[in-house]
Amino acid sequence: MSSIAPTAPPPLDPAKFRDPLVTARGEVRATVALTGLRTLWVNTGTLCNITCRNCYIESSPRNDALAYITAAELRPFLDEIGQDGLPVGEIGFTGGEPFLNRDLPAMLEDVLARGHRALVLTNAMRPMRNHAAALLALRDRHGDALTLRVSLDHHSAVLHDLERQEGSFAIALDGLRWLAQGGFRVHVAGRADFGGQGEAAMRDGYAALFAAEDIPIDAADPVALMLFPEMDAAVDVPEITTACWGILKKSPDSLMCASSRMLVKRRGAAAPAVLACTLLPYDAQFELGGTLAEASRPVALNHPHCARFCVLGGAACSR
Known part of the structure; x- marks a missing residue:
């Protein structure tokens, strides 16, 4: 019995995603206006306790391209939110592994004490457990206003x-069990088609895992269990034009950059910068300024991730 080996996806056309105004075919590139800043992400630094094979931000125990942001550096942005009456409901913390940043508990306390929700993306490994006492204190003071989203790439140990x-x-x-048993609000992040199972089978697998471990997460809830599409900027993907909104029956307001921004501090920089997107920390064209006001301008969808992850993949990092 013969078998046909799967073909590799075509490589990205080098003529694409070069001009922020027009596509390779000369069509007007789609842009996304900031309709209201509802989620502010903070990249706490790219250092991580492990190295993953396909980390989009290349986090590792050695990559400090994005330095640790301090509580003092975050505070002016929180002040700006309050002074300008920005509709920010949630502050998200990502990395790297956020719990490697010693200022994370202080940043969380500042965010939560101001009435915002806080979300931390973590691998739930030793760095998180090193902050157990601080986390329990935050839980006691702020309850479900704090959510921890644990990365489990697959519901089986082998593939994870x-x-x-x-x-x-x-x-x-x-x-994850420690968080659930401690009464924390917990979510899980996985990958939609990891192992070629398809999303429905993946959700069934996670549901079985959560039931076996007595973890109170509804695997059918797309927020409680977020399954992200694969990202490979070297694989071909269509460019998004202004005509695509009507063709796809999708509103630009549904994209992350319509309602979120991210803070990073580059190694050697004097201060943090505001970026358009959590997925594009190294691309200079997505750096929008040094304040939230400066970063309120529209974003051109001039990167493969814009198409694959957000427009066609339908993913969002927040609620």
Whole structure:
């Protein structure tokens, strides 16, 4: 019985995503206006306790391209939100592994004390457990205003460990159990088609895992269990034109950059900068300024991730 090997996806056309105004075919590139800043992301630094095979931000124990942001550096942006009456409901913390940043508990307290919700993306491994006492204190003071989203790339140890490192699934699952047993509000992030199963089968697999471990997460809830599309900027994807909104029956207001921005501090920089998107920390064209007001201008969808992840993939990092 013969079999046909799967064909590799076509590489990205080098003529695409070069001009922020027009596509390779000369059509007007789509842009997204900021309709209202509802989520502010903080990249706490690119250092991580592990190295994953396909980390979009290339986090590792050695990559400090994005330095640790401090509580003092975050505070002016929180002040700006209050002074300008911006409709920010949630502050999200990502990395790297956010719990490697020693200022994270202080930043969370500042955010939560001002009445915002806080979301932390974590691998739930040793760095998180090192902050157990601070987390329990935050839980006691702020309850469900704090959410921790744990990265489990797959519901099985084999595939999760293949992506992250051997033994990491057991450690992450232990961290997730600790959070659930401690009464924290917990979510999980996975990958929609990891292992070629398809989203429905993935959700069934996570549901079985959560039931077996007595973890109160509804695997059918797309927020409680976020399954993200794969990202590979080298694989071909259509450019998004202004005509695409009507063709796809999609509103630009539904994209992340219509309602969110991200703070980063580049290694050697004197101060943090505001970026358009959590997915594009290294692309200079998506750096919008040094304040939230400066960063309120429209964003041109001039990157493969804009098409694959947000427009066609339908993904969003927040609620």
